[in-house]
Amino acid sequence: MKMYRVGGAVRDELLGRAAGDRDWVVVGATPAEMLEMGFEPVGRDFPVFLHPETHEEYALARTERKTAPGYHGFAFHAAPEVTLEEDLARRDLTINAMARGEDGTLADPYGGQRDLAAKVLRHVSPAFAEDPVRILRLARFAARFQGFSIAPETLALMRGMVEAGEVDALVAERVWQELSRGLMEERPSRMFEVLRECGALARLLPEVDRLWGVPQRAEYHPEVDTGVHLMMVLDMSARLGANLAVRFACLGHDLGKGTTPADVLPRHIGHEMRSRKLVRALCDRWKVPTDCRELAEAVAMEHGNVHRSGELNAAAVLRLLERCDALRRPQRFDELLLACECDARGRLGKDDEPYPQRDRLGAALRAALAVDTAPVAADAAARGLKGPAIGDAVRDARVRAIAEAI
Template sequence: MPNFQTYLVGGAVRDRLLGLPVQDRDWVVVGASPQALLDAGYQPVGKDFPVFLHPGTHEEVALARTERKTAAGYHGFAFHTAPDVTLEQDLARRDLSINAMAEDAAGRVIDPHGGQRDLQDKVLRHVSPAFAEDPVRILRLARFAARFADFAVAPETGALMRAMVAAGEVDALVPERVWQELSRGLMENKPSRMLAVLREAGALQKLLPEVEALFGVPQPEAHHPEIDTGLHLLMVLDQCAASGAPLAVRYACLCHDLGKGTTPRDELPRHIAHEQRSEKLAARVSARWKVPTDCRELASLVAREHTHVHQSQGFGAEARLRLLERCDAWRRPERFAELLWACECDARGRLGLEDRPYPQRERLLADLAATQAVDLAAVSAAAIARGAKGPEIGRAVQRARLAALSATPVI
């Protein structure tokens, strides 16, 4: 029998104590060397520090370790694993008290940092001053704030994060890790909390200055009872979460109004041509954090077209056809549907208007369906039979689609 001990650690323990479904189980082995695990049939998979697959369950297990800061940023750590590294030492290097608990084979919880108390008090608290050594932890805490929206950040933890930002630690973050944490935070129950926590720490100004610039910027009260553009963005993101929107829609909503942060003061509270400015700023954010193509493209489309979608109830058939063309709706119908989803969240992310109808979405989807039903092959063949060539055939297709739109019942 192996003479080492295995413990369930981290989020699995936290979620079980909260009565939540346990999604992933992380394990730590204490009292073992890499060779001892190999001899016991474990398979090595780790590169940066020893991680193995359990021979029976194939779940990942890691050797208990300590870490030491060696340079700035996320990669600036040296790890130490040895049979004499204790469970308590391993837990001490973790980020938050609620993530620094373990459970032994008998179900006994090992909680050296008060994680159970903080769960009960609904507090996000750092384990030790070592929290300041890893800037990713600011993003992780903000993401947990979005997941556990009724948890407060401990005052001392908030102060520590502000000090980290002031010391320039956030400047060393790599794009891949920033996007990983931002995207996960956007998919949590209340993504507005992630932005609020980052803003309070001063990290939003560093990571997303285009978003920070929206706070305090007024909008016309007739359309935006909440007035403040930053508050509107927070409400839109929470509408995304409430509707179960996918990541691309949530990211597009994050970027849809960025241009309002650059509106000249003498033009406020109106935001003339903010759509074009928003599109450029969305592209800048996407490039900075190496955002995936689907999210990047939808963000650009929503930034450019969301106002037109809102106004489309007053459009005639020709204007609606041009909107479909600009959105490449026939080749990218799924993306067009996501555009309308984002626009609906935008329309409902307003104070007192959270439940108002948004008929534009249903109407434009009906328009798309009507134009998709046009027999393009037949229209093209008939045009060719009349002697049409090249652009003339395209115009015949356009006329057929326009006729289909004109015949679509008003919704």
């Protein structure tokens, strides 16, 4: 029996990056032997065990065989005679197909070190084409590892997978899992560029794919192309350390521009409502979590109004706050403002410009929340006001507070 540390932990060690979870492969063992050593079984499809002390995952060396389309269409074979090289051969990329023995020896049968040095993402074997999730994973790695290119033969393989309809068999949970991880990488735009290059973006996110080639007014968007702008916005969200909900809202904020009639371009009147509708459809299709969905819809509808908010008086500002549900959800409103800042600064030559709208609206919200509504309502009632009139009195007090703050 031999145990090897495998996959991302070995790759990141060689890159000098902080490693995440460590995974292990066990060669020459049976499930019964693992149980005798105190390991706890957790794998449903193939033998995976948790170490009794570290709780790290140890999987028996295995091979796999494609049996049906899609992510779940595999049969696995785990047995003591399966070699380390056979186990590593089923992995996606050469840089993920290395192993470190307990004695420190590096096993690299497929040239992972070579490709790390050359900064190349390359598939291990033709079996890459059997799992469509690997297209998303490779795109995510491209977003993480700056300067890495895709081997031409790997890109050709990915295109063939798309043409064969493999990505159409992906389940929503895995698509969202990989998209959400990719959005949180160092350069999220690279993930979408790779997906577009192999044709997968048009299948998975046609609302995003159609944005390339759509012009915008140059006085507001020096980069002109809507797809280029979107990629700049996503990278700005990473630069500003935005959370997942904000980054997803950035992804969806301009989807409606892809459906603007050609005869009115480069103007995009009414794209906000169309963007919200497309965001909803995208979220339904890939089962996007509620927090991401709600923020994305709000940003799609209101980002233009936030950009123009410096022109609004106190009453109009309060109406904007109310539409964004900011009085009840101030934290989400702060996320909305950050997404709008990413949009404003994700433009050619605008990346270092200030975004005063965020401070102004933040001050307005704090002022509105600071109004003690109970005495305002009590005074209104003492003056004989009832129902909606009392609400109007509270709103008037908030308008006055906002006026002083801005």
